[in-house]
Amino acid sequence: MNQDSILRALVADNLVSDPTSARGRLLHEAARLFRDKGYERTTVRDLAAAVGIQSGSLFHHFRTKEEILKAVMVETIRLNTALMQAAVDAAETDRDKLQALVRAELESINGQTGEAMAVLVFEWRSLSEASQAYVLRLRDIYEQLWLDVLEALRHAGMLAAEPFVVRRMLTGALSWTVTWYRPDGGLTLDDLTEQVVAMMGLKASRA
Amino acid sequence: MNQDSILRALVADNLVSDPTSARGRLLHEAARLFRDKGYERTTVRDLAAAVGIQSGSLFHHFRTKEEILKAVMVETIRLNTALMQAAVDAAETDRDKLQALVRAELESINGQTGEAMAVLVFEWRSLSEASQAYVLRLRDIYEQLWLDVLEALRHAGMLAAEPFVVRRMLTGALSWTVTWYRPDGGLTLDDLTEQVVAMMGLKASRA
């Protein structure tokens, strides 16, 4: 399963919008605008202009502006959960699984879905409470992928801190790369992955 | 130099507003509101109501709403830079200095100045470019404190990754605690500091 086929499978199940459809293009532009200017500073007129329609026509596709924000977040989580799952499945050892997760999350934050991931981090409070609860449930699935791997490492004596603390620190550290990492800065995502794993100082397995 | 005397010195030099003055109280309330609802969602009427005056009266103290956001950020950085400097100076070894910095930053994020620190992280884009540039210069001083310590550790062979990468990861990891850490959750800031330092897996000095 490569990235493209994972995306296609989700589109087929109607869990993610086809990027070439009107809805898909709007969500992509919305993610970019929300990241660049913030949700509140982005007007429905901005969103409409970005896809070349009138502001009123937006409401043919979405009932409210907030629904657009929610859709950006929901679809992003769905896609990345599937990508993460594939990354974990493809790795052999727990250490490799962790490295694969770090690499995949860095990719999701700084690659194709980067705009949407930044929105997920920085525009959280602009979601209504009901939407927050919904997105949170999706996020839990995603987080469990991490915790399973970290707990295995902890159990093997390779991890010096509590898995849930480690995961939260990693969430912050990796999310934050969106504010400073630039692929043309002489540091590849592989380099970065290596540095992160090195920094964590995993010990040799007791087993 | 304890924390109170550091604050008093800054107030005396007019670098930070007296927390008991009208301006100081407004900035404190503004930080709280900006963190809770975001800068854009917080209206000047909200701000005025929080200190018990009319919205128009705000503009006697600040020329624009953005100036309030800028003041929150500037004063917070000034205070925390001074606190950090004191923490570093008080520690002996480089390892202890790092631990002191981690502890101090966790304190600043989750303690008294927590609201303002969260604003600094999440409301950055709401600042005008001119203000961003100004705040960035102040931040550089603060960051250099960290880099000096991390470079010393690296030089001693205790650090497995590049200092500037480590600092950026730490910035993200520690900032992120504001979204999940609760002091009443059975984990003290000391515990957390310990876990962070443990997670980094500092090696024994070569010296």
Place this chain on the structure above:
DNA sequence: CAATACCAAGCAAGCGCTTGGTTTGTAAAC
């Protein structure tokens, strides 16, 4: 008696969203 701090009222602009009507794509009916 001047400066500082505030109030009451409201303006101009921009906001999300609605409305009534027109175009466009598609596919069956003839």
Place this chain on the structure above:
DNA sequence: GTTTACAAACCAAGCGCTTGCTTGGTATTG
């Protein structure tokens, strides 16, 4: 293979409300 039918997609206009900020005047304080 043209006509008819109809929904989806869109436009032009603008409504009602909120926003940051201004104005002219009044207390309060040293």
